Amino acid sequence: MAEAQSLAPRDIAFYREHGYLVVPDVLRREEIDELRAVTDTMVNRARWMTASDDVLDLDMGHTPEATRVRRIKNAAAAHPLYRRILHSPRLLGALTALLGPSLRILGGKVNIKAPRHGTPVEWHQDWAYYPHTNDDLLAIGLPLDDMGIDNAPLLVLPGSHKGPIHDHRSGGVFCGAIDRQETPLDVAGAVAVTAPAGAMTVHHVRTVHGSDINRSDRPRRVLFHEVAAGDAWPLAVPNAHDWAAMRAAMIVGEPSLTPRMAALPVRMPLPEASHTADTLYAKQEYLRNPSFARAEAAR
Ligand SMILES: O=C(O)CCC(=O)C(=O)O
Numbered sequence: 001m002a003e004a005q006s007l008a009p010r011d012i013a014f015y016r017e018h019g020y021l022v023v024p025d026v027l028r029r030e031e032i033d034e035l036r037a038v039t040d041t042m043v044n045r046a047r048w049m050t051a052s053d054d055v056l057d058l059d060m061g062h063t064p065e066a067t068r069v070r071r072i073k074n075a076a077a078a079h080p081l082y083r084r085i086l087h088s089p090r091l092l093g094a095l096t097a098l099l100g101p102s103l104r105i106l107g108g109k110v111n112i113k114a115p116r117h118g119t120p121v122e123w124h125q126d127w128a129y130y131p132h133t134n135d136d137l138l139a140i141g142l143p144l145d146d147m148g149i150d151n152a153p154l155l156v157l158p159g160s161h162k163g164p165i166h167d168h169r170s171g172g173v174f175c176g177a178i179d180r181q182e183t184p185l186d187v188a189g190a191v192a193v194t195a196p197a198g199a200m201t202v203h204h205v206r207t208v209h210g211s212d213i214n215r216s217d218r219p220r221r222v223l224f225h226e227v228a229a230g231d232a233w234p235l236a237v238p239n240a241h242d243w244a245a246m247r248a249a250m251i252v253g254e255p256s257l258t259p260r261m262a263a264l265p266v267r268m269p270l271p272e273a274s275h276t277a278d279t280l281y282a283k284q285e286y287l288r289n290p291s292f293a294r295a296e297a298a299r
Contacts, residue, residue, distance in 0.1 A: 006097035019161030102230025102253025120292030122177035136229035
């Protein structure tokens with residue numbers, strides 16, 4: 001049973017202390033192969049697309065000859081396997097060990113960085129996008145390719161989940177990224193979270209993180225899911241109080257009608273930059289002083 005496969009106490013202590021974790025051997029070879037096959041099929045559909053749609057977010061330089069997709073949006077809705085994988089026993093055991101027996105999925109995506117390409121993810125805290133009544137929230141990453149030091153691994157600032165919620169505005173609008181000209185961040189202490197395909201990365205909702213362009217000849221595809229404890233209620237998500245949707249989003253356990261409140265630093269993700277800036281990448285285009293180079297630098 002999933003709960004029997006929970007994490008060792010030292011792993012839980014590491015996560016609580018540093019705000020991130022790598023859990024090895026979470027998925028079986030067949031599960032990784034299946035995820036890759038589904039992802040390839042979905043991305044191939046982009047070949048004749050000229051603009052992003054509700055499912056695929058096209059990357060810079062996309063052409064029929066060089067298909068460039070930077071994200072499969074809303075992964076759980078995009079393909080049933082992306083949601084089903086959350087019930088893989090070791091994965092679910094780790095989630096319940098960190099968040100408790102009641103778990104709700106908030107969202108997810110497959111972020112894709114093609115070889116010598118990819119859009120950087122600017123430094124940010126997920127908490128800036130979706131503050132809740134308590135911070136028992138995290139994101140898991142399931143690399144579909146080995147994520148090494150060379151192909152744009154997730155970068156985290158250890159311990160930053162215990163610090164402030166930083167300003168994620170630029171030019172007066174919410175851009176979902178930290179402007180380092182305005183908010184000094186000690187990125188020299190960043191850790192590259194490397195993990196082979198089959199392992200799982202975990203980062204706390206308040207951990208400052210980002211990732212560079214892919215400077216290697218290997219792709220970097222990661223399925224991310226954002227997960228909340230069942231008694232964490234959203235403060236700022238559109239349609240937050242749709243009970244049927246909250247029930248449908250439960251992975252295990254029951255949703256709670258009594259939000260657990262914690263005294264935490266919160267900033268609302270407003271004012272909105274634009275109604276059409278619906279993804280992290282589109283929002284981060286409003287960041288006036290980016291930290292990472294753009295894709296041309298990778299070639
Ligand atoms: O793709 C990455 O490396 C980071 C992803 C991330 O932080 C996000 O999409 O919110």
